[in-house]
Amino acid sequence: MQSLESITESPFPQNPNNSSSSSSSSSIGLYGWLVECHGFWHNLALIIPSLLFVLFLGFQAKKNFQKLSHGRSYIMISYYGCLWLVSLLNLVWCFVQAWECTPGKEMAWNILSLFTTSGMLFLEVSLLAFLLQGNHASGLQALTRTFVISGLIVGLDLLLKAIYLFGFGVPLFIDNSEHPRQIKWGLWVVHRLVLTAIYGSILFMYHSKWRERLPARPAFYKYVAFMFILNALELFACALTGNGASFGFWLYSATIVCYHAFYLPLLYITFLADFFEEEDMHLENVYYSEMKDAGFFDADWE
Template identity: 90%
Template sequence: MQSLESITDSQFPQNPNNFSSSSSSSVNGLHGWLFECHGLWHNLALIISSLIFVLFLGFQAKKSFQKLSHGRSYIMISYYGCVWLVSLLNLAWCFLQAWECTPGKEMAWNILSLFTTSGMLFLEVSLVAFLLQGNYASGLEALTRTFVVSGLIVGLDLLLKAVYLFGFGVPLFIDNIEHPHQVKWGLWVVHRLVLTAIYGSILFMYRSKWRERLPARPAFYKYVVVMFILNALALFACGLTGNGAGFGYWLYSATIVCYHAFYLPLLYVTFLADFFQEEDLHLENVYYSEMKDAGFFDGDWE
């Protein structure tokens, strides 16, 4: 009977950067973890940026929990919890880059990548769904519907990727520049094409007569511009890489680093930061009203 290890090796061809022998002892320890596989700067860019964002969430946790509990917005609490979960997954993904180039770790790397990218896609789709509901996206029912629709879309995407990954052995998350997998890059082209078209449509709405239907916040417009450019570059890179162009592989790697390093902070600034600032203003108004009722400002009229 064929062993599980041989099946895994046949389904997921190893990265050409993999070491030729297992005596490297898990990618030669710290040196291999930082310097091998993708290289020092690639690994440091991912690790440092993701670690800084998680530390930021940690330092703001107590203050954020107080504001969320005061606001009693269950959807915002759920969204904030999702940001925490995905941030930790992304941090683990960034720290474990060496798994992609370590013999025997291909299955674990693909599972980690699958759940990490699906979590980030859920946040991305839910924010897009919120944008497309425009000025009507308010209240518990609208935001709940946003989460349900996003969950269904991402669940279908996760199932499709899992079928190609574990059913057909398509190495979605293991890159091999010397032997590009046509089916893999074809799937990524379709994936990026859909996202680029969605963000492009939203940009068109911002510059058309339907602009009033979108939330009147500049941060949302800037977010859409950034995501449109990033996905357009990734789409171009996937097309080049699928045809064997080395520059396309480099460009695709650069877009992946930018996405995993900066998307979650961008999402926080675009969506959650505004909510917390609004809560600050709300608390200030409450405190002012309480102090005014207690007569603290009576002397100002004398």
């Protein structure tokens, strides 16, 4: 009987099972990457805008590089390079959302999230530093001052998060609505409270006697208003989540999606798009003046 059983059980159950298990594991991996953890629509809302923005930067890169080389603006060249780097980091972060829920990937997810959020915060703080310098922000000295201030603030923020993350073991970037940690959400409340207060003070300046110290651009005001509302919502969401409210966790997730999907395009529209358009107008004026000096329009005065 044993020999018959061994004969009947042994023929080839292993190869089909191995192929089916490998195919099922690959399908489960693809399914888990796109659907599990946060859900299909959450991942789609992050990936599509981030991918489209990187593709947009790629299509505009040749033209923008030419304009930056002609303009010779140290601020714009440096900021454009930082925007490229952070956009690529953010795209990778959006693509690997499944790492947050994958055992063994916690360390990689925390490191990637730490550098991605720090890069976005650097762009955010440097734009605020540039904005608060008003119309006097130009040249290499302003660039150095802006980047030094932003680097010190973001470096201190990164160090504090790294201490909480790797020193005290607080999962800052791994969200769990079932077991909220008061320390984690308390830190995020303080973080968002500072940003909300800064944006609120700038909005107050726009409606006060200090308005002349700010750049006279409506796009900056719209940017500050949007960021004030977003940070206020995230502050409210963190406070609710820290107290165990499920609605607060949903609102926090929605604000995170909005920030990572739409902040970098908003930054480009606010700070860089006008520069490239103004550079086009500047070149047209240069060409017009050169043609006028060459006498092309002398016939119009006869």
